[in-house]
Amino acid sequence: MTISCVLTTACPVKQGIVAAISGFLANSGCSVDDTAFFLDPESERFYGRSVFRIDRNDVNAEMVGSWFGQVAHKFDIEWDIFDTSVPKKVMIMVSKFDHCLNDLLYRYRIGALPMEVTAIVSNHPGAQPLADAAGIPYHHILVSKDTKMEAEAGLCALIEGTGTDLVVLARYMQVLSDDLCRKLDGRVINIHHSFLPGFKGAKPYHQAFARGVKLIGATAHFVTAGLDEGPIIEQAVERIDHTTMPDQMVAIGRDLESVALARAVGYVLERRVLMNGARTVVFR
Numbered sequence: 001m002t003i004s005c006v007l008t009t010a011c012p013v014k015q016g017i018v019a020a021i022s023g024f025l026a027n028s029g030c031s032v033d034d035t036a037f038f039l040d041p042e043s044e045r046f047y048g049r050s051v052f053r054i055d056r057n058d059v060n061a062e063m064v065g066s067w068f069g070q071v072a073h074k075f076d077i078e079w080d081i082f083d084t085s086v087p088k089k090v091m092i093m094v095s096k097f098d099h100c101l102n103d104l105l106y107r108y109r110i111g112a113l114p115m116e117v118t119a120i121v122s123n124h125p126g127a128q129p130l131a132d133a134a135g136i137p138y139h140h141i142l143v144s145k146d147t148k149m150e151a152e153a154g155l156c157a158l159i160e161g162t163g164t165d166l167v168v169l170a171r172y173m174q175v176l177s178d179d180l181c182r183k184l185d186g187r188v189i190n191i192h193h194s195f196l197p198g199f200k201g202a203k204p205y206h207q208a209f210a211r212g213v214k215l216i217g218a219t220a221h222f223v224t225a226g227l228d229e230g231p232i233i234e235q236a237v238e239r240i241d242h243t244t245m246p247d248q249m250v251a252i253g254r255d256l257e258s259v260a261l262a263r264a265v266g267y268v269l270e271r272r273v274l275m276n277g278a279r280t281v282v283f284r
Contacts (some may be wrong), residue, residue, distance in 0.1 A: 002053050004033075004084045005061045006067070006271045009048040011077040013039055017046050024071050028064055029056050031165055036283040040276060047274050047281045051084075055069055071207055072177065080271070085256050088165040088269050090115040091158070093172040094122050100170035101127060103258040104265065105134050113262070114269050118162035121155065123174055143174050152180050159184075169223065178225040186275065188223035189268065190230070191261040195219060195237055200228040205249040215239055218256040220264030222280075231280045233264040233273055 001015070009021060018037055025032055034051040054064065065081040072079050094101045101120070108114045116154050120131040123143045131138035139158060143151045159167065169190040194204035195217030208216050217237035222230040236256040240249065267282055274281040 001057060002055050004051065004053050005064065006082045006084060007031075007048075007050045007052065007079065008082075008271055008274060009046070009050075009072075009077050009079045009273055010276075011046050011072075011075050013044050013046050014075055017075055017077075020050075020071050020075060021048060021050065024068060025050060025052050028067060029059065030054055030064065038281050038283075040281070043276060045276065047276065049272060049274075049283045069121045078108075082271055084114070084270075087114045087116045089118045089163050090168060090265070091119050091121060091162065091164040092117060092168045092170050094120065094127050094170045095173040096124050096126060097171045097254075098130060099125050099254045099259050100261050101130060103170065103262055104170060105130060105136075107262055107266075109134065111187075113266055115265075118164045119158060121158065121172075123151075123172075135212060148177065152177055156180070156183070162230070165264075166268060168261070169262060175227060176223060177231070181225045182225070186222060188234065189220055189264055190223045190228075191257050191264075192219045192221065193229050194228075195235060196221065196228055196232060205253060206246050207243075209246045209249060214241060216253060216256070218253060218260040220260045222275075231275060231278055233259050233267060233280055233282060236260040237265075245259055253283055 030052040032050060032052045036049050038047045061081050061083040068079065090124055090131060092101055092104060108115060108117060117136050119137045120127060121139045121141055123141060125140050128138045141151050141154055167188045169188065171191060194208065195215065196219040199207040203215065215237055217235055219232055220234045221232045224230040236259045238252050238256055272283045
């Protein structure tokens with residue numbers, strides 16, 4: 001039986017890292033299908049992603065990982081090995097605007113996004129028909145100023161109870177608390193309807209219109225305690241002009257948001273995204 005795996009690596013730049021990783025995979029009987037490396041001259045850190053196959057019946061991903069520990073210790077490597085046959089468990093959260101949710105569910109249905117959707121969560125009841133049609137559990141968690149702590153406690157219990165690996169905010173318009181952001185650090189992706197870092201917060205298209213921009217966009221990023229300030233994963237843009245009104249920007253933005261979010265989720269599911277401080281390394 002052939003097992004396909006992904007090895008991700010990050011460490012300080014040292015001579016011989018690439019040779020050590022490639023040599024290890026070859027000596028372990030693995031066949032490398034794809035590999036990519038990046039040396040960041042600013043942080044002086046090395047990042048890598050290798051896709052490989054294990055063709056031996058007596059070897060699995062866990063065993064390769066235990067062997068790689070010796071190489072990792074020598075080069076101070078932060079690493080993970082993933083069996084690509086085991087999909088990430090993903091929870092999707094949405095408010096009133098469901099275009100991003102609809103797009104993600106379509107891509108999920110046709111197999112374009114290798115994930116298992118554990119639940120759809122919303123602070124509004126409107127998305128339930130989409131969840132029911134997809135056969136995915138739907139949870140309506142009402143959020144208000146008075147119930148926010150209780151709502152987030154219920155959300156955390158749901159995440160833990162379903163074994164969710166990744167939370168996707170598909171136009172979920174509630175701001176997560178600082179405590180929840182810290183608890184789920186690196187596990188939450190948000191789509192913001194502007195070309196960040198410009199026009200953070202509410203009504204970014206109206207902000208863009210007021211400034212007379214000639215380019216609008218959407219940004220998928222990891223969620224942090226800073227509003228719309230997390231490391232950027234993917235962005236999509238469209239050129240506009242002086243005749244484009246705010247409602248037209250909103251319409252254009254729906255496509256941009258869907259595309260940017262789907263790409264970002266796909267990159268994360270395929271283990272193409274590595275954190276680099278306040279930035280990301282994305283092996284496309």
